[in-house]
Amino acid sequence: MKNSSGSSARAKALVLLIAGFTVNAPAAGDPYRLALPNYRFEFPRDHFNHPDFQTEWWYYTGNVRTAPGRRFGFELTFFRQAVTRQSAAQGVWDLKDVWMAHLALSDMEGGQFLHTERLNRAGPGVAGADLQQARVWNGNWEAQWTLDPARPGWGAQKLEAFSDRFSFELSLRPRKPPVINGVNGVSQKAQGAGKASHYISLTRLATSGVITLDGKKYPVEGVAWMDHEFFSHQLEPGQSGWDWFSLQLEDKTELMLFRLRHRDGSRDLYSAGTYVDSQGTATHLAASDFTLTPGKTWISAATGGIYPVEWMIDVPSLNLKAAIHTPLAQQEITGRTSYWEGAIDIDATRQGRPLSGVGYLEMTGYAGPVVGLD
DSSP, X not given: OOOTTOOOOTTOSSTHHHHTOOOOOOOTXXXXXXXXXXXXXXXXXXXXXXXXSSEEEEEEEEEEEOTTOOEEEEEEEEEEEEOSOXXXXXXXXXXXXXXXXXXXXXXXXXXXXXXXXXXXXXXXXXXXXXXXXXXXXXXXXXXEEEOOTTSTTOOEEEEEEEOSSEEEEEEEEESSOOEEOSXXXXXXXXXXXXXXXXXXXXXXXXXXXXXXXXXXXXXXXXXXXXXXXXXXXXXXXXXXEEEEEEEEETTSOEXXXXXXXXXXXXXXXXXXXXXXXXXXXXXXXXXXXXXXXXXXXXXXXXXXXXXXXXXXXXXXXXTEEEEEEOSOSOOEEOSSSOEEEEEEEXXXXXXXXXXXXXXXXXXXXXXXXXXXXX
16 A cells, blocks of 8 residues: 555555555556546446556445344455556466455454455456456455446445355445545545545445354344545655544444544645535545544554554534544554554534444554565
């Protein structure tokens, strides 16, 4: 997600660093396309692969429960990083793109966090994202779409993923149309043309299915969130990490916020967010429209990272204040780059009235520098 000297935001520029790769900025004359204003979004096309952009990812997170109330959080992510000009690679095994995927399960009642990952090249159908097949996949981990010609941006999805101790098969049904984050079709990450991404969200996906943990099946229902982003320009160095929040509130509204952090801990002015009302209408939020205040921290025994697992959010224009906390502090993904990504609870007030919700929080840059592959 970042180059070895800098970091990005979960607006996610420089995404493959989290996947463990160094991502280089395109050189002069490089064929990769930049994310520029007034991009013409077209669905369902833009739910799938964009090989003319250098980096792309699809990001699923959700909170689900069994009928008796046992709660799980889940994460399934797919990353594509172009490493060779498409026209230069001819054979099916030639390395055009690297495909990375992360899979995680938060078992709140059991107090455990499980995660794994995989890395593949596209090969003869090993990994990819394809409109004709209407799916994104890496081996036997996949998001399979059922496209709706009447509503081309919507479409139900089925997630399937399997690991040694856990797996899930989940059906996701959109309750709102896709949201385009940012302004004029771009989520800007730094000053200058093309220093941005195209960033799409499905902010409320009714979710049902089965989670299997240590051989036991748990029928579950809940809500999920999907982000899809594609871009080519990598952010400037000088940012040490980011904090990203997705909030799904009980009044059927949603809020996405990200805070880019400078090395001195200060907020980058290109931090931003999106508010989605109950009807699906999105409103862009600039850095000046909200404040994020960290609170109680959790110290990782594995990495020594000190993560703020409680936050206060204030969005004056929405008359919204929210206290963020988690029932499971240990939701750190460890590896070449370690970061915290987990399920959260929300205790909010809007115009002084109580409002609860669930969501996901991602924090990077708290467990030392981000390290890429040399």
